[in-house]
Amino acid sequence: MSDHRLTRIVQELPATVPFVGPETIARFSGVPIQARLGANESVFGPSPLAIAAMQEAAAEAWMYGDPEAYALRTALAKVHGVERENIVVGVGIDGLFGTAVRLFVEPGTPVVSSLGAYPTFAFHVAASGGVLHTVPYRDDYEDVEALAAMANTVDARLVYLANPDNPMGTCWDAATVLKLRDALPADAILVLDEAYCEFAPASAIPVIDIADARMLRFRTFSKAHGLAGARVGYVIGPAELIAAFDRVRDHFGVGRVAQEAALASLRDAEHVEAVVRSVAAARTEITKIAEANGLSVIDSSANFVAVDCGHDGDYARRVLAELGALGVFVRMPGVPPLDRCIRISAGTAEQLVVLAQALPRAL
Ligand SMILES: Cc1ncc(COP(=O)(O)O)c(C=O)c1O
Structure with missing residues (x-):
């Protein structure tokens, strides 16, 4: 154009x-x-509780949603054993990728992902003028060693890994994910996309450590919670990095009905x-x-x-x-x-x- x-x-x-x-x-x-x-x-x-909550919230849709998603973040913090300050809610993982990329990527910033990985992250990187370096999959797995090697070669700021992966569905164990994180350049952040974590063995999910400033965990209500059309996702991370999202995010992006749906769904394990x-x-x-x-x-x-x-x-x-x-x-x-x-x-x-x-x- x-x-x-x-x-x-x-x-x-x-x-x-x-x-x-x-x-x-x-x-x-x-x-x-x-x-x-x-x-x-x-x-x-979705959960019947979420459907009922959406029906009830429908008449209140004239009001913006709570821009701080206070109740939802409080509930999520409890579920994950962290503080509210460790969680930011956004318009699905896809929307949160856009926000995260705005925080860390400017024209020329090197970023690493897998060739053929879930595309939205790369889409946002391109829109920010970041330079995406990719490595091929190995035996239908995202190749964590090649990702680390490439990240060090180009001094990447962000490295993307979906675990479990989309499109192949393969999954690394938590120890391998942490090994990748530890092998990255000191200033790099591992963007860990856990959209499918509920379907994976527990051994694939690293213990949440909010002191860890080298990894951000992206989660969603679109998959196991059945709320893809409501558009709610969140990031778990250290309070300073999570607070940075407030500087650029779309504060009213997650509507009132969607927040109520997610909140109710959390009550229906x-x-x-x-x-x-x-x-x-x-x-x-x-x-x-x-x-x-x-x-x-x-x-x-x-x-x-x-x-x-x-x-x-x-x-x-x-x-x-x-x-x-x-x-x-x-x-x-x-x-x-x-x-x-x-x-x-x-x-x-x-x-x-x-x-x-x-x-x-x-x-
Ligand atoms: C790996 C991965 N991440 C993120 C998403 C999108 O999640 P959300 O609906 O929360 O934007 C998907 C959807 O298919 C996905 O496969």
């Missing part, structure tokens, strides 16, 4: 967005979605546990469906399964398109060799029946 009124950074940005939404895809194709299995949402829905069980069952079923069609899967610690279509990216893209034409919305990784896979989110039993019928036809 060459409009000289735009900043130079924006003029040079590609016209791409990280995600084309399922609604857009359906509008373009004219095919209604029968099985929405592509965005790693929770098809199992049983719902989250049930979702985690349903997701595990769905992963098993997706694996069965894949194997019945001669395909293999990558072992997943998240609410989706990467299914290896056994050929190259062009082949997997064709499978994806055929599934789309049959009303099954799934996504796939963007770069080789990850793009030999399609990524299927945990679905209800009915949705997985639709998948089981569509997959052999698509293949």
